[in-house]
Amino acid sequence: MVNYRPIEHRFRRDATDSDRLRSFSPLDAMSADPVKVSTTTMFPTIPRDHTNKDFRVLLRVEAPPMADLKGHVPIDVVAVLDVSGSMGDPAMASSDFEKNKPPSRLDVLKDAMKFIIRKLEDGDRLSIVAFNDRPVKEYSTGLLDISGNGRRIAEKKVDWLEGRGGTALMPALEEAIRVLDCRPGDSRNRVGFILLLTDGDDTSGFRWSRDVINGAVGKYPVHTFGLGAAHSSEALLYIAQESRGTYSFVDDENMDKIAGALAVCLGGLKTVAAVDTRVSVRVAELSGARIERIDSGGYESRVACGGASGEVVVGVLYAGEVKSFIIHLHLPAASVSSLECGYCDAATVCDHHGHHCHRRHEQRLLDVGYSYRRAPDAAAISIVGRGVFVQRPEEV
Numbered sequence: 001m002v003n004y005r006p007i008e009h010r011f012r013r014d015a016t017d018s019d020r021l022r023s024f025s026p027l028d029a030m031s032a033d034p035v036k037v038s039t040t041t042m043f044p045t046i047p048r049d050h051t052n053k054d055f056r057v058l059l060r061v062e063a064p065p066m067a068d069l070k071g072h073v074p075i076d077v078v079a080v081l082d083v084s085g086s087m088g089d090p091a092m093a094s095s096d097f098e099k100n101k102p103p104s105r106l107d108v109l110k111d112a113m114k115f116i117i118r119k120l121e122d123g124d125r126l127s128i129v130a131f132n133d134r135p136v137k138e139y140s141t142g143l144l145d146i147s148g149n150g151r152r153i154a155e156k157k158v159d160w161l162e163g164r165g166g167t168a169l170m171p172a173l174e175e176a177i178r179v180l181d182c183r184p185g186d187s188r189n190r191v192g193f194i195l196l197l198t199d200g201d202d203t204s205g206f207r208w209s210r211d212v213i214n215g216a217v218g219k220y221p222v223h224t225f226g227l228g229a230a231h232s233s234e235a236l237l238y239i240a241q242e243s244r245g246t247y248s249f250v251d252d253e254n255m256d257k258i259a260g261a262l263a264v265c266l267g268g269l270k271t272v273a274a275v276d277t278r279v280s281v282r283v284a285e286l287s288g289a290r291i292e293r294i295d296s297g298g299y300e301s302r303v304a305c306g307g308a309s310g311e312v313v314v315g316v317l318y319a320g321e322v323k324s325f326i327i328h329l330h331l332p333a334a335s336v337s338s339l340e341c342g343y344c345d346a347a348t349v350c351d352h353h354g355h356h357c358h359r360r361h362e363q364r365l366l367d368v369g370y371s372y373r374r375a376p377d378a379a380a381i382s383i384v385g386r387g388v389f390v391q392r393p394e395e396v
Contacts, residue, residue: 034064035274035317037370037385045391048334048361054292055331057366057388059281060324063273063317073272073375074123075191076143076183078176079116081109082198083139084132086230087163089199091255105199105227105255106163112259113158116266122147125190127179128157131172132165133204143179168204169196169235173222180220189376191316192220193269194245195262199227202235221245221316223265228252244298244315271319276380277372279312281327284364284387288332295326317372327366334363334392362389 040058087106103111113128120126124146130139139161144150173196180192224236226249233249240247248261283289290307300313312325366388371380 034068034374035277035370035372035381036060036062037279037368037383038062039366039368039388041365041388041390043390045393046331048392048394051333052329052331055289055329055365055390057327057329058324059279059312059327059368060322061277061279061312061314061317061370062323063319063321066271066319069271069273069319072121072123072270073191073275074121074125075193075269075272076125076127076180076187077120077266077269078127078129078143078179078192078194079113080129080131080172080176080194080196081113081139081161082132082167082200082227083130083136083161083163083165084167084198084200084203085164086167086200091252104163106161108255108258109197109227110158110161112262114155115259116262117146117151117154117158119263119266120146120151121270126150126154127176128154129172129176129179130161131168131175132163133168134165135172135175140175143183166203167198167200169198169202169232169239170204172196173239177219186377191272191275191376194220194222194243195225195265196222196236196239197225197227197258198231198236200230201232218243223248223269225249225258225261225265227255227258241298268318272316272375273319273321274317274372274374275315275376277314277317277370279314279325279368279370280309281311282309282367282369283307284367286335287363287365288335289365290330292328292330295328297323297325299323299325301325329365331365331390361392363392364389 038060040060042056046052046055083106087109088104090102091105091108117126125143126146127143128139128141130136139157141154141157144154173194176194180194183190220243222239222243222245224240224245224247226233226236226247228250229252231249236249237247239245246265248265250258250261281291283291291303291310292307293303294301294310294312296312299315301311303310307330310327314323317323364387367385368388369382369384371382373380
């Protein structure tokens with residue numbers, strides 16, 4: 001059995017909130033752009049004299065579909081490969097082998113890595129960090145340009161892998177991060193990922209916790225793969241969650257399916273639609289509203305200026321991906337000067353009879369904008385959207 005466990009970062013609402021959230025104020029000014037941002041308010045209408053201490057606004061960031069992507073964004077991949085002694089154990093694959101001796105887990109990993117090396121495209125780069133109870137330098141490489149001799153060099157390094165020693169995950173992860181951090185010049189802006197494949201529990205005595213993992217692997221997505229039943233599922237899951245990666249595992253009877261699991265992961269990594277994606281929100285003047293917090297599901301977010309502004313750093317978006325966040329506002333009773341008439345568009349209460357205005361007055365709560373790049377070396381695209389409104393009638 002092969003199990004793929006993508007780590008979801010959308011805000012999970014209870015049934016009551018889901019029923020209350022209605023489509024009210026999409027930022028349709030942004031709809032023509034490949035990356036789209038929209039909002040949905042908790043309620044479309046709040047009486048003018050009411051205060052809501054936790055008024056929620058759903059913020060959606062949507063990447064364009066695969067069909068709309070133009071070209072391939074080159075990626076940097078660091079493969080962190082377990083070469084501990086247990087990798088020499090039989091793979092226990094479900095299929096029958098003609099040979100008397102079944103392949104080892106390391107043999108299966110080698111075949112899977114060669115498959116991945118062949119699937120990388122010109123312009124992509126690959127680094128191998130082999131590890132047991134320490135990073136094994138003789139089996140490791142720096143970033144190799146796949147379009148040059150890098151493909152051949154990487155395949156030779158994979159052929160040389162041998163299993164021995166224990167298992168220490170943290171030093172290997174730190175080495176992988178160092179490889180990406182030390183990229184020279186503009187290449188540091190390239191999209192970087194880490195693939196971690198291991199079959200065993202950490203034998204170094206290191207005590208894993210979410211705080212430790214977050215501080216160590218927060219920079220780059222780490223996609224973790226557990227091989228067989230003995231791997232530390234808790235550590236791999238934590239690493240994937242805190243780095244915004246994915247966790248997958250392949251059980252002992254299906255070890256030969258690891259190439260398929262890696263192919264699914266790599267296929268996603270090769271569909272980068274946007275990088276350096278950021279969404280900014282600003283409280284509208286005269287609204288009296290205040291941003292209390294932003295639920296960003298592990299993504300970096302901040303509230304500044306006493307709740308007057310906020311930001312969510314989304315980073316990389318893949319084709320067809322949707323990210324959802326919740327903005328929590330303190331919304332006081334509305335003053336007349338904070339309302340806009342849907343008919344006369346004036347910042348005051350119009351004469352409904354004189355203007356024949358049949359629309360309720362609206363209050364502008366937020367102004368939302370965002371920026372992103374289509375590739376790391378491309379110019380930033382900035383979009384300023386329309387405001388987020390809620391209707392504030394005298395009575396409901």
